[in-house]
Amino acid sequence: MFAPPVNRLITELARFPGIGQRTAQRLAFHLLRASDEEALALADAIREVKETVGHCEICFNLATDPTCRICQDERRDGDVLCVVEEPSDVIPIERTNEFRGRYHVLGGALSPIDGVDPEDLHIVELLGRVSSNGVREVVVATNATTTGEATALYLADAMRERAPAVTVTRLASGLPVGSDLEYADEITLGKAFRGRREL
Amino acid sequence: MFAPPVNRLITELARFPGIGQRTAQRLAFHLLRASDEEALALADAIREVKETVGHCEICFNLATDPTCRICQDERRDGDVLCVVEEPSDVIPIERTNEFRGRYHVLGGALSPIDGVDPEDLHIVELLGRVSSNGVREVVVATNATTTGEATALYLADAMRERAPAVTVTRLASGLPVGSDLEYADEITLGKAFRGRREL
Numbered sequence: 099m100f101a102p103p104v105n106r107l108i109t110e111l112a113r114f115p116g117i118g119q120r121t122a123q124r125l126a127f128h129l130l131r132a133s134d135e136e137a138l139a140l141a142d143a144i145r146e147v148k149e150t151v152g153h154c155e156i157c158f159n160l161a162t163d164p165t166c167r168i169c170q171d172e173r174r175d176g177d178v179l180c181v182v183e184e185p186s187d188v189i190p191i192e193r194t195n196e197f198r199g200r201y202h203v204l205g206g207a208l209s210p211i212d213g214v215d216p217e218d219l220h221i222v223e224l225l226g227r228v229s230s231n232g233v234r235e236v237v238v239a240t241n242a243t244t245t246g247e248a249t250a251l252y253l254a255d256a257m258r259e260r261a262p263a264v265t266v267t268r269l270a271s272g273l274p275v276g277s278d279l280e281y282a283d284e285i286t287l288g289k290a291f292r293g294r295r296e297l
Numbered sequence: 298m299f300a301p302p303v304n305r306l307i308t309e310l311a312r313f314p315g316i317g318q319r320t321a322q323r324l325a326f327h328l329l330r331a332s333d334e335e336a337l338a339l340a341d342a343i344r345e346v347k348e349t350v351g352h353c354e355i356c357f358n359l360a361t362d363p364t365c366r367i368c369q370d371e372r373r374d375g376d377v378l379c380v381v382e383e384p385s386d387v388i389p390i391e392r393t394n395e396f397r398g399r400y401h402v403l404g405g406a407l408s409p410i411d412g413v414d415p416e417d418l419h420i421v422e423l424l425g426r427v428s429s430n431g432v433r434e435v436v437v438a439t440n441a442t443t444t445g446e447a448t449a450l451y452l453a454d455a456m457r458e459r460a461p462a463v464t465v466t467r468l469a470s471g472l473p474v475g476s477d478l479e480y481a482d483e484i485t486l487g488k489a490f491r492g493r494r495e496l
Contacts, residue, residue, distance in 0.1 A: 100359075100388075101349075101350055101359060101360070101361045101366075102361075103342070103345045103346045103349050103350055103361065104346060104350060104359065106342045106345065106346075107339075107342040107343060107345075107346045109342075110338055110339040110342045111339065113331075113335065113339070114324050114327055115323070115327055116320075116323075117324075121315075123385075123388075124314070124315075124385075124479075125313050125316075126346070127383070127384070127385040128313055128314055129343060129346065129347070130346060130350060130359065130384070131383070132312075134347050136312065137343055137346075137347050138343070138344065138347060139309050140306075140309040140310065140312070140340075140343060141339075141340040141341075141343040141344050142340075143302070143305045143306040143308075143309040144306060144328060144336055144337070144339060144340040144343075145337065145340045146302045146305065146306075147302045147303060147305075147306045147325070147328065147329060147336075148328070148333050148336050148337060150300075150302050151300055151302055151303060151329060160299075160300060160303065160329065161300070162300045162301075162302065167300075184326070184330070185326070185329070186322070186323075186326040189299075189322075280323075
């Protein structure tokens with residue numbers, strides 16, 4: 099029905115999670131209607147982000163330098179590490195203003211069914227940080243989903259073995275079960291931080 | 298909160314109609330997580346579409362050649378022209394299989410409040426096509442919105458003056474009032490085609 103370049107654009111847009119064929123078509127026509135300047139600004143922004151944004155060498159958060167802005171910040175408390183699944187999970191936690199420690203981004207959650215095993219996540223690096231530096235507490239803030247819970251239990255076991263002096267905590271059950279952390283509101287997430295319990 | 302390239306990507310994504318700040322953030326993180334290959338395929342598809350897709354010289358539909366595939370198709374009936382607001386409106390009409398004529402894309406609808414006057418649309422070109430070629434009927438398929446209706450009435454007046462022999466029709470009231478043509482289902486739109494009435 100469409101010219102091949104239009105079809106290709108629709109196909110690429112439909113790869114976004116939650117964007118179906120119909121919405122992708124609508125977005126494509128928006129780009130066709132838009133000025134060259136506006137459409138190419140999006141293309142350039144995608145290219146720039148893939149070229150300049152990488153992962154922090156220490157915590158694996160997003161970073162444009164070798165280390166991220168939080169790891170570079172001397173005022174952050176190095177005693178407490180917050181472990182999250184994805185870089186996008188750092189944002190809602192920062193927004194609560196409840197946490198002044200540092201982060202560790204796993205890069206996903208354990209899910210043997212999907213072929214995600216401990217060696218696919220940044221768990222070795224986490225255990226290294228926890229046992230070598232003066233870390234007092236690790237807050238496990240993986241999602242309140244089956245895979246997030248399984249990951250939390252796995253981490254608690256691994257840390258009891260490798261760094262028994264470190265307290266491992268988990269966000270309180272303020273989070274609605276089955277939901278993703280990325281969508282939690284500040285108040286619920288703040289409560290969950292204050293009510294964290296030892297694993 | 299984010300690195301500048303990430304913020305820039307979110308800003309560009311939030312320009313899409315119906316995509317808010319939150320969704321734009323989610324789409325941006327999807328692109329950050331995606332492989333370079335997948336993300337750059339989208340950037341390239343946007344660039345390609347803006348470089349290769351232009352407007353048909355005859356009907357102003359989208360085209361990768363000087364004229365579009367419908368204008369190039371000898372089997373299409375040159376007696377009947379269907380006038381639509383946007384290139385995206387051609388698709389749902391083609392899908393009904395009710396129409397075998399040719400199109401004319403106005404490039405919008407009259408809206409003095411938004412500064413869209415007759416000279417901003419391809420109305421002169423439409424009147425030229427209608428008075429010089431053997432056009433028998435013009436089906437006005439602008440949206441069933443206030444601006445779409447106003448455009449239809451304006452076109453009916455203009456054509457009565459310039460080409461009094463041509464019959465001007467309007468899609469039947471099968472379309473729910475206030476809705477955009479782009480979202481109509483095939484059956485409703487097919488009925489509207491069959492029930493078109495003279496203006």
